[in-house]
Amino acid sequence: MTTKSKTRSWWGWGNVEDAVAGPERAALVGRVAALLPGQDLTDHEPPDPAALDLPPARVRPPTSLAGLCSDDPADRAAHARGKAFRDVVRNLHGDLRHVPDLVVRPASEQDVVDVLDWCGRAGVAVVPYGGGSSVVGGVEPRVTGFAGAVTLDLGRLDRVVEVDATSRAARVRAGVLGPHLEEQLRPSGLTLRHFPQSFEFSTLGGWLATRASGHYATLTTHIDDLVESLRVVSPAGTGESRRLPGSGAGPSPDRLFLGSEGTLGVITEAWMRLRPRPRHRAGASVRFADYPAAVAATGAIAQSGLHPANCRLLDAAEAFLNTGVGVTGGVLVLAFESADHPVDAALARAVELCRDHGGEVADETAGRDGRASGIADEWRSSFLRMPYQRDALARIGMVVETFETACTWDRFEALHAAVTEAAQDAIRRVCGAGVITCRFTHVYPDGPAPYFGVYAAGRWGSTVAQWDEIKAAVSEAIAAHGGTITHHHAVGRDHRPWYDRQRPDPFAAALTAVKATLDPAGILNPGVLLPERPPPAP
Template sequence: MTRSWWGWGNVEETVAGAELGALLARVRMLAPGDLTGHEPPDIPALGLPAPRVSAPAALAGLCSADPADRAGHAHGKAFRDVVRNLHGDLRQVPDLVARPRRERDLVDLLDWCARDGIAAIAYGGGSSVVGGIEPRFDDDRAAVTIDLGRLDRVLEIDPVSRAARIQAGVFGPHLEDQLRPYGLTLRHFPQSFEFSTLGGWLATRAGGHYATLRTHIDDMVESMRVVTPSGTSESRRLPGSGAGPSPDRLFLGSEGTLGVITEAWMRLEERPRWRARASVHFADYAAAVRATRAIAQSGLHPANCRLLDTAEALINAGVAVEGGVLMLGFESADHPVSTSLDRAGELCRDQGGEIIAGEESAGDTWRSSFLRMPYQRDALARHSVIVETFETACTWDRFESLHHAVMQAAREAVRKVTGADGVVTCRFTHVYPDGPAPYFGVYAPGRWGSTVAQWDEIKAAVSEAIAHNGGTITHHHAVGRDHRPWYDVQRPDPFAAALTAAKAALDPAGILNPGVLLPPR
C-alpha cells in the first residue's frame, strides 16, 4: 500500500468508480452545487522551498530533505489540510524529516534543535485534524519534523499484571499484531487506528471506539517515558498512586510541547470472547436521548452506545427513522453479556424504543460507512463539498441547549458562506453517567478555491456556540493550532501560568511544537 501525501490513508483505497458515483449522487440530493472533480498536484509541481538547515554529519543519516517526505509531513488530515494540499498550498513545510532509530538519536536531535533554535515537531501517524503537527509559526524559524515510526516494537510484556512496555511510534495494527499471540489487546481503536500511533494517542489524549469506561488512552497508562530538552522523565509503574500531581498527567495531552514520548507501559485486557448487539429505533429524538442517558447511568457499561440522529442515521446507516437510532453492543472476555443487552433493551422500551435484534442493518451499514468516512471526505473535498466534524462533551443537563445552539450556529454559518442550507447531523461517540460526547457533522456545497475560508468561518461559528453553551472545545481531537483560541478561554488562568512555567523548565529554548497549547516564545 502507498500512503497518500495529500489526503487520508492509502492511495489504493481512494474512493473511485461506482462508490464515487453513488457518493456524488447522494450529495446532489443533500447539498447540490458544482461537483466538478479536481486532481491533486504532483509533488514536483509544488515548488517547495529549499531546506534552510542542514543536519550535522552525525545526524545526517537520520534526516531526509526529499520533497515527498517534506510534503507528506507538512499538514495533518483535517478538511482544511486536504484542501490546501489539493491546491498545492504548502507555504510552510518542514525543512527536514528526521527518523530516529533509538532514543539516543532523539536526544541528539533535540540537542541540535535547541542549540540552533530550530523548531522540533514530534510526528506519529500524521492524522491530526487540528493543525497539531504543521510548522505554522508566526516567525520564519526552520523546522524539523521528528517521525517516530522506527520506534515501533512491544519491548516487554508482563502477563501477570496484564501490561506491556511499548515504543511510541507503533501504529495501531502493528501493535495489536504483537499483542495477539498473548491473547491480549490494548482495546483502543480510534477511527484513525490504522494510521495513528501510540505516541500520538498519548500526546493528544485520544478517544477510542468504546463508548464507556476506558474511553480515552489516559485510562490505559501505567507509566510513561518522555525525552525533553532538559532531561528524560520516566514515571514508576503503579496501578495507582496518590503521591502528588501525576507526572503522566503532565505529558498526556501535551501535544509535543513539553517533550517527546518514546515509550509507555500500557494496561492490557484479554481479548473479548462474548458479544451481543442490537439497534434501537426511536420515533422521538428526546426520548432517544433519555434512553441513552438511562443506559449510561445504569452501570451496564456497554462497549457501544452510539446514538445517531435522524439525518446521521439516514446518511451513514441507511435507515429512515423519525427519532434516531441507538446502536448498542456489549462484550466480555469473562462472561456472556446477553443479560446486559436485555436490560439495556428494557430501558429503551421504557422510552418507546423498538429493538432490532442483532443490529442487522443499521449497525453493519454504519460501521462500514464509519471506516470509509475519511476517504469519502477527501473525495468530496476534491468536488468542492465542505465536509466537517465538530466534537465536544457536556453534562446531560446542558445537552439540549448546547445541541440547539450548535445546530443553529452550523446551519446559519453554512447558509451565510454557501447560500445553501446544507445538512447538519449529530451522533454520540461516547457516553458517561454525567454527560454525552456529541459529534456534529456538516455537509455543504462549497466554491472551489474558497472552501478553506468557508470552512474557517463555519468552524469559528460552531466553536463559539460550543464554548458559550457549556461544552469543551474538544473531547478527543486535541487542541493543536486550530482550537487554540477557544482552549485559551476554557483553560483556567492559574493553570495557564503553571503550564507556561512547565514549558519554560522543560523546553528552555522554546523549540518543541511552538504555538500549540501556548503562545510561542
C-alpha cells in the same frame, strides 16, 4: 506469498489504493447532484508534490544526524499537514506555505536526545509526529522566528519491547501504528483494545500526546485510563514514571504529558494496561421516533452501570446518511463484550431501558460469537469509509467536516439547539445549503460527547474560508453553552483561541512555567497549547 504494501496518500486520508473510485465514487457524486441540483461538481486532481517547487531546506543537520534526515520534496509535503478538511483542501490547491525543512526519523531514544540537543542549540523548531492524523493543526510547522523547522517522525520506534502477562501490561515504543501494535500483542492473547477511527494510521505516542479516545463508548474511553507509566525525552532531560496500578503521591507525572501534544517532551515509550481479547459479544440497534426520548434512554444506560462497549446515538440525519435508515428520532447502536462471561443479560437490560423510553429494537445479535449486523454493520462500514468519502467530496468543492464536544446531561438540550442553530445559520450565510448531523461517540454517567457533521455546498477555491467561518460560529456556541472545545481531537493550533478561554488563568500560568523549565529554548511544537515563544538570540 507476500502482501503488497499500500501507498500512503500524501495529500489526503489513508492509502491511495483505498480512495473512493469507480462505482462508489459515481454513487457518491450522484447523491450530491440529486441533493444540490446545479452545484459545480468538477473533480480536481491532487498535484504532484515533486512539482510544487517547495523552498529549499534552511538548515543542515550535523554529520552525526544526517543519516536520519530527509529533505525529499514528497517526504516534506507529506509531513506538512494533518488530515483535517482544511489540510486536505490546501493540499489539493498546492498551498504548502508551511513545510518542514527536514523530516528526521530517529532509530533510538538516544537519537531523539541528540536531535533535541542540536535543535535547541540551533534554534530549530521540532514538531513531533506519529501517524500524522491530526485534525487540528497539531503537526503543521506553522511557526515563525526560528532558524527552521523539522518534523520528528517516530515511526521507526515501533516495537512491543516486553509483555508482563502477570500484570497484564506491555512496554511499547511510541511510534507503533495501531495494527502493528495489536499484531505484536496477539501471541499473548492480550489486547490494548483502543480503536480510534484513525487506528490504522495513528500511533501509540500520538494517542498519548492527544489524549485520544477509542473503541469503548463507556468506562475506558480515553487512552489516559490505559497508561501505567510513561517515558519522556525533553530538552531538560529524560524521565520515566514508576509502574504502579495507582498512586496518591502528589500530582501524577503521567498526567502532565498526557495531552501535552509534543510541547513539553517527546513520549518515547509507555507501559500500557492490557486485557484479554473478548470472546462474548451481544448487540442491538434501537429505533426511536422522538429524539429527546432517545437522548434520555442513552443517558439512562450511561448511568445504569451496565457499561456497554458501544453506545452511539445517531440522530435522524446521521442515521439516514450513513446507514440508509429513515427514522424521525434516531437510532441507538448498542454492543457489549467480555472475555470472561456472556453479556446477553446486560444487553437485555439495556434494551429494556430503551423500551421504557419508547425505543423499538431494529436488529439484534447475541451469544458468544455475536457480531454487528444490520444497522450496526452498515454504520461500522460507513464509519470506516467516512474519511475517504470526505476527501472525494472535497475534490468536487463540497464542505464536509466534523467537530465534537462534551457537556453534562443537564446542558445538552440547550447546547445541541445552540450549536445546530449556529451551524445552520453559518451554512446558509456562507454556503447557501447544507445539512448538519449529530451522533454521540461516547457517553458518561454525567454527560455525552456529541460529534457533529457538516455537509454543505462549497465554491472551489473558497471552501477553506467557508469552513473556517462555520467552525468559528459553532465553536463560539459550544463555548457559550458550557461545552469543551474538544473531547478527543486535541487542541493543536486550530483550537487555541477557544482553549485559551476554556482553561483557568492560574493553570495557564503554571503550564507556561512548566514549558519554560522543560523546553527552555521553546523549540517543541511552538504555538500548540501555548503562544509561540521564539528562541533567544544566539
